[in-house]
Amino acid sequence: MPDELKVGNPHSANDYAALMETLLDDARHGWSMGTFGAVGEFIRDDDEPVIRTGSATECCLHTARAAIRIKLDIAPHLIAYDTLLGDGGCLAGDRDSWGHSLAVCLPMPGNAHRGAIESLGQDAAAVRAEDRDAALFDLGVGIGHVRFCLRTRDPGLIDTLLAMQGQDALGPDGGALMAAVMRAQPHRVMISPVGRIEVFAPIPPMDGESPEGPHTHLMPQLVRLERTHDSNAPIPPGFQPVLMFHPRSPWHDVMGRRIPFDSGLNADFLRLLDLHGLPDEARIRSGVESAIATGVRPDAFAWPDTRRGRAVARLTLRRLAQQSPGELVTAWRVYHDRVEGG
Numbered sequence: 001m002p003d004e005l006k007v008g009n010p011h012s013a014n015d016y017a018a019l020m021e022t023l024l025d026d027a028r029h030g031w032s033m034g035t036f037g038a039v040g041e042f043i044r045d046d047d048e049p050v051i052r053t054g055s056a057t058e059c060c061l062h063t064a065r066a067a068i069r070i071k072l073d074i075a076p077h078l079i080a081y082d083t084l085l086g087d088g089g090c091l092a093g094d095r096d097s098w099g100h101s102l103a104v105c106l107p108m109p110g111n112a113h114r115g116a117i118e119s120l121g122q123d124a125a126a127v128r129a130e131d132r133d134a135a136l137f138d139l140g141v142g143i144g145h146v147r148f149c150l151r152t153r154d155p156g157l158i159d160t161l162l163a164m165q166g167q168d169a170l171g172p173d174g175g176a177l178m179a180a181v182m183r184a185q186p187h188r189v190m191i192s193p194v195g196r197i198e199v200f201a202p203i204p205p206m207d208g209e210s211p212e213g214p215h216t217h218l219m220p221q222l223v224r225l226e227r228t229h230d231s232n233a234p235i236p237p238g239f240q241p242v243l244m245f246h247p248r249s250p251w252h253d254v255m256g257r258r259i260p261f262d263s264g265l266n267a268d269f270l271r272l273l274d275l276h277g278l279p280d281e282a283r284i285r286s287g288v289e290s291a292i293a294t295g296v297r298p299d300a301f302a303w304p305d306t307r308r309g310r311a312v313a314r315l316t317l318r319r320l321a322q323q324s325p326g327e328l329v330t331a332w333r334v335y336h337d338r339v340e341g342g
Contacts, residue, residue: 017072021059023102024052024070028248028265031068033190033197036229037222038141038148040190040197042068043214043254053127058195060127066214067127067198070243076194077105077239080269080276082315083232085251095339096322097251097258098315100269102276103235104194104243108144112240114226115140117164123151123189127198136189137161139169141223144240145192148218152186170220182206188216192242212255234278234308247272261322281312288316292328298335 023029027050030043044050044063053060057073082100115138123136134151135158142148152158160180164173182203190197199214228240235241250265252258274282284304291301304310314337320329333339 016075016078017059019078020070020072023245024059024061024068030246030248030254031197032244032246033146033192033195033242034148034217035142035144035146035223036225036227037217037219038139038146040148040188040199040216041214042066042197042199045213062127062198063214065199065201067196067200069127069195071193071195074194076242078276079103079105079235079239079241079278080272081234081278081281082269082273082312084311084314095337096318097249098318099249100247100273101233102245102247102272103229103233103241104245105235105239105241106145106193108228108238108240112144112226112228114143114168114223116166117161117169119162119165120149125196126151126189127196131187131198134187135161139218141169141218142190143226144228145242146228146240147189147191148216149189149191150181150186151189151198152184154184154186156180157184157186170223174220190216194243232311234281236278263322266319266322281308284309284312285316288313288332289320292320292332295328297328298332301332303336 027044027046027048030041032039032041034040042061043066044061048063048065050061050063053062054072058069058071060067060069062068080100080102082098085097085099117140118138120136120138122133124132126132126134131151134153136149136151138147138149150157150161157180160177164177167173169177182205185202188199188203199216201214203216229235233241247269248254248262248265250262250269288301304313317329317333317337321333330339
């Protein structure tokens with residue numbers, strides 16, 4: 001096992017199981033499974049009816065819109081990390097906030113490439129009993145450990161998928177397939193060795209917005225890159241995230257709207273970060289915190305020389321600005337985090 005993963009892993013499968021069950025209980029948070037450009041998300045409202053099932057080896061939740069199963073009898077690698085917001089995208093100009101995640105990872109398989117459309121028969125492993133006689137097809141857009149599948153009883157879509165077996169879903173006939181998918185509105189099913197996420201909610205029109213609740217993303221231009229995850233996620237080489245836990249942001253609501261900083265949510269994630277963060281990143285955070293605590297000026301500090309290291313240092317400054325603000329923290333942020341001086 002690489003040195004950078006020795007700290008932060010669960011001590012046993014029992015520890016992993018207890019953590020997953022605890023996190024699943026909290027409706028504030030979300031989950032996702034997939035690869036870069038082909039992802040399914042499980043989200044539920046605080047007051048949304050939910051049915052919980054399971055056993056000693058798995059835990060399942062399902063609502064009217066989606067389902068999730070997490071296998072508990074394994075001990076994968078857990079990597080907690082945070083990411084900068086405000087350097088582009090919909091939150092450009094936001095120089096205070098950040099995102100955070102917990103990645104459930106496994107070693108990459110030997111042949112991690114995009115596949116072709118494949119019939120998997122009936123979905124006997126569906127979370128809900130009423131879905132287990134429907135036809136399941138792997139679209140071949142996932143890579144490595146993760147499958148992105150469609151589940152349907154629609155005869156037209158089944159015929160289309162059977163006729164396209166062995167073909168690239170993003171190939172010349174991809175447009176006709178997507179038209180059939182939009183008409184039939186199948187369930188989308190993400191499958192990995194640690195479980196599955198199933199999305200029952202309708203697929204919005206191509207020019208529509210992602211729905212507020214559980215949904216999927218299938219973006220051909222990203223899928224063609226054949227990457228397991230976004231480049232901003234510090235997943236060590238040789239590992240693949242096979243399930244993602246997304247804690248509720250201390251800065252934004254479920255629709256991405258800015259809210260007053262929630263110190264409790266931040267503290268909850270910091271406990272995960274302390275347990276499952278990468279050691280090199282913990283050293284950067286500690287170095288920045290110690291330097292400011294001892295009065296070091298920002299221009300006298302040896303700023304990290306890697307892109308990710310600089311991001312971790314800036315993230316540390318943003319947290320300090322909320323936890324222990326002061327003139328020195330502000331001076332560091334002006335110097336290193338692209339904020340304007342007061």
